[in-house]
Amino acid sequence: MPLMKSWVASANSADTPFPLNNLPYGVFSTAEKSRSLGVAIGDQILDLRGLADAGISAFDALIAGDGPNPFQQTTWNAFMALGSDVWTAFRTTMQQLLAEGATDAGKVSPHLVPQADAQLHMPFDVTEYTDFYAGKNHAMNVGTMFRGPENALPPNWLHIPIGYNGRASSVVVSGTDVQRPWGQLKGPNDDAPRWAPSARFDIELEMGAIVGAPSTGPISVNQADANIFGYVLLNDWSARDIQAWEYQPLGPFQAKATATTISPWIVTAAALAPFRCATPAREKELLPHLRDTGPMLFDIDLEVTLTPAGSTPSTIARTNYNEMYYSAAQQLAHHTTSGCPMRVGDLLGSGTISGPEKENRGSLLELSWGGKEPLTLETGETRSFIEDGDTLTLHGAAKGDGFQVGFGPCTGTILPAATDPFKG
Amino acid sequence: MPLMKSWVASANSADTPFPLNNLPYGVFSTAEKSRSLGVAIGDQILDLRGLADAGISAFDALIAGDGPNPFQQTTWNAFMALGSDVWTAFRTTMQQLLAEGATDAGKVSPHLVPQADAQLHMPFDVTEYTDFYAGKNHAMNVGTMFRGPENALPPNWLHIPIGYNGRASSVVVSGTDVQRPWGQLKGPNDDAPRWAPSARFDIELEMGAIVGAPSTGPISVNQADANIFGYVLLNDWSARDIQAWEYQPLGPFQAKATATTISPWIVTAAALAPFRCATPAREKELLPHLRDTGPMLFDIDLEVTLTPAGSTPSTIARTNYNEMYYSAAQQLAHHTTSGCPMRVGDLLGSGTISGPEKENRGSLLELSWGGKEPLTLETGETRSFIEDGDTLTLHGAAKGDGFQVGFGPCTGTILPAATDPFKG
Structure with a gap:
């Protein structure tokens, strides 16, 4: 086109x-x-x-x-x-x-x-927000760090798009500053949990799919695809130290509730239609109700830049939405299987989109391998996690022949943690 | 009084x-x-x-x-x-x-x-719904069944009220029929996951706390207590077979999304004030921001009845809200620690309220010990999990001197699963 x-x-x-x-x-x-x-x-x-x-x-x-x-x-x-x-x-x-x-x-x-x-x-009121975990490279990387390589990929992962409910009240539009959160955390060398600002604050490079049509019972992958109004870039800010302490057995909670930033323009499913592409080959056949029925991912180039306060941007990751194992349509279809009602304005985060190589990883947790391999920026500075004053920006565009369908930046600057909210 | x-x-x-x-x-x-x-x-x-x-x-x-x-x-x-x-x-x-x-x-x-x-x-529009896991007997019982007695209580459990975000769209008022859900599940004897109606559909006896005042940053336990408008009975219907397959590593999702039933009358915090009581002794001291600052639980007698289709009710559990390890105020305070904005109409489920004895357990999972010890009803019938046509009802009342502050029933009847929504 x-x-x-x-x-x-x-x-x-x-x-x-x-x-x-x-x-x-x-x-x-x-x-x-x-x-x-x-x-x-x-x-x-x-x-x-x-x-x-x-x-x-x-x-x-x-x-x-x-x-x-x-x-x-x-x-x-x-x-x-x-x-x-x-x-x-x-x-x-x-x-x-x-x-x-x-x-x-x-x-x-x-x-x-x-x-x-x-x-x-904010282009729409977020009714409810669900975040998935549907990029395989990310799941392998994080699973390896959190649970070791043998248990990296949970047994269910190749059969359902694993997701959890997030917090709609925390979704903000690009350009909103994000303050480093406090939380309860317990490092590997701590005897007991502490109340402290997160020292491992991170991004997650994701796409967000917006539900535009309601449903009240299980819907097919085709119907789910038709119910998606459009897409945004989505940064699921994550406090890794809070997450590591809290997430067993019921999943992330406060680690993901500080903020989730979306890009300000809803790019419609119609505008992205020329860029449809297939999900990767299935390692295990999906059950019939979740099977691909056509190309339902999109070929969208993605990039993350980190700009230290008063400095210049460094690109820290490059990947593509086509790295996902599950499409948003498959995620939405799975979301409805139990009869869960879906409403106009529900937002579905894709899960972190990491490619196969180190430079394709969509989170600092992965890029610095849990802080063990700090990243060197183009300015020579290094980063394991986000530092105060850093601006993190997601960029995304589907590339056509002499044109592009872009999203506009999805950006946020990290403010220092408040003084202890429970002191003084 | x-x-x-x-x-x-x-x-x-x-x-x-x-x-x-x-x-x-x-x-x-x-x-x-x-x-x-x-x-x-x-x-x-x-x-x-x-x-x-x-x-x-x-x-x-x-x-x-x-x-x-x-x-x-x-x-x-x-x-x-x-x-x-x-x-x-x-x-x-x-x-x-x-x-x-x-x-x-x-x-x-x-x-x-x-x-x-x-x-x-519905007495209020549920803005967002969060479910906790803050009853110790329940956590021990379920943890033992899912992970064995050594790993029953996660290390964080005595330090934070563990919670996860639920699905507000699925909350219904007492009297609404609940249809047995389909889902992806994999029993211990299955080689691969199957698409089938849940065979282990269950209740969870909980109290729901309603947030009546908004907040945008971390709030104290006292402030949280003041922000709670009132309470309802809450039945967090749970498909145990779907849950067992899906919940690792990000927590329950479709297993809890079919329906959550609340009682129709909001009993205000003011009405319950004469029945305030303390949380149990702390096994580990909480960090200062989560400590009890006064009696913030309530002495509310709770009961569950099961009525098979066309039959008479059997009381299957009796317990009390004072069995909780964490108060709703502590849960709400923890909910805000990362800066998570809370809004008017947010609903917080307490987590299943089980007492120390077998007859005090607030779910069939616990009462039948995962189906291994079926329950005998007063009619002589037995139950491991809910059968089609069963009506499950929660009852709750705080007992005063010659009067009671009651909630009215929280009830739902289970309809048979639909025919396969993806066939024919």
Whole structure:
């Protein structure tokens, strides 16, 4: 698929993450405008609240139905709830209005806002958040460190996408500072657990899949794929020292509850469709209800940069979403097997995406092998885990022929731990 | 504390769960009335939406502020969000209006609805749901069965209230039927996992604590105690065969996602205050931020009955909430240590409440020792786990001098599994 040309000149560059092929959905505000839904195009944002006043019949027809106008809301949840026919109609309309030669360009252009002037907010309310553990290289690496190589991969791992429920209240949008957490932890040389700031604070490079259609019983992998509205980059910040002490037998809890950062633009499943690819060969045949029924992963290049305070970024990992063993559709299908109701706005983290080589690892835990092999940055500094003031950024883009479908950065800066919240 | 007398005659019985001392909060509807907030008193419900038309100045003063009228909503979330001063003022007003000799009794009485005519609904929207594992007898019993007696209690267990995030979308109100789930499971004699209905479906007898005030950073045990609005009975239905296969290493997931049933009336922390009691002696001293600062458990008698289809109830367990090792306040404080934001409507399950003796065990897993020692019901039938058509009911009441503060039943009937959702 080639670049689709737009009358917004900046959208026609091979370098923009947001050509007409993409059209991701976000929520923005400016000095003049309160929060509004927007669609990114090149270096601009199309203001959808403003567009309602433009007298464009194709756009007005989208919101002619009963119920609250989705484009007067401050998140995309109400739009998602309208269902996939509306998702398709809206995307088609946006592509028509923004395409090179569009007759309504003159009516649309007054509602473009430069991204440089906008602040981005959470694009949707996270209803519930689930995090998976579905990248095999990551599971092998972490399992080896936590339980030894013989027990690295649990017996269930090749049969179900292992997941646990996370904390929706902790999900924040890119650009939100993250304060180093306190917690109870017990190092290998400690006689007893201590209350201390985490000394092994880490990232997890993940993709997040957003459930756009509800379900109330078990659904097939195909139905699950159809229910996914779009994708974001997701950094599941993790306090490894808290995690190591707390996670047996019921899984991670406070180690993962400080923050999870998502990129601000929802890249739709429709925009990613040209980049579909298959999951890897199955080492054990899956039970029928979880089997792949087509290419349901996506070929998305991913990268992590670490920028020490006042310094320059170093790329510390490069990998691809196609390294996952399970697709988001398989994860969502598994999530519903027990009858678990799924709702609009549920967010599913893929699990850390690590490739086969050391430089493909999606967490510092893996990159520094638990701190035993500190990483050397391009500036010469070293890192085992995150230090105060470090900015960690995930980058992601699917690469087409002369264009890309990008996500925009997913970034956060680590603030020093507070003084002991229980003293003084 | 003695019985507080009401002009509602049925509220003065030693047997009613809902004397004036209690005044729990629910949501009801009748053939004539759509969902409305209500307060239980004896065998009646005081309709708060109706009461707004009664011209009672003390009640009208409660809702004089800005913002939406909480008594025009269909859940208690908006009321909770008004904060603890309003919680106190409302309870005081209700006790005055319903007390023996109340001058406004004539204005109030037209707004009483017989409980027999009402259907009860979810009393609040569950924002997020967390389940703990904080009863020591239960942890020892289950740990012994899953991991052997040497590894029964994980090393962290005496230092932190172990918890995991559950699934808010699966929480239902008492009386909702629960369908036996399908799932992936692998028995000890299976070569490979199978897709099958759960054959070891179980209950967990718990108390649920409802967060009524939000927090954004670590809070003390005292603050946590103050933030808890009230309590419900909670049955955390559990598919033991799914759980055994899936739970390593990230904890229970689909095994606990079919349903969690809560009792329909929120019994406030204020109503339970006379029944406060201490946690048991500490086997290891807790770190300062988790230490008990006063009696924060409650002396609440608990009971489980099992009623086979078309048969009579058998009591299968009797225990008390005072068997917990950690209070809900300690659980909530721990929940916030990493900075995890807590929101109005968050629900915290205590973990299964088992006493020291066999008849005090709060799950069939424990009562039948994993199916090895089937239980004999009063009818002569036996049970290892739940059979189709069984109705499981939790009962709970704090016992005062000539009165009780009760919860009303927390009940659910198990429907047979659906035909294979992925066949035909």
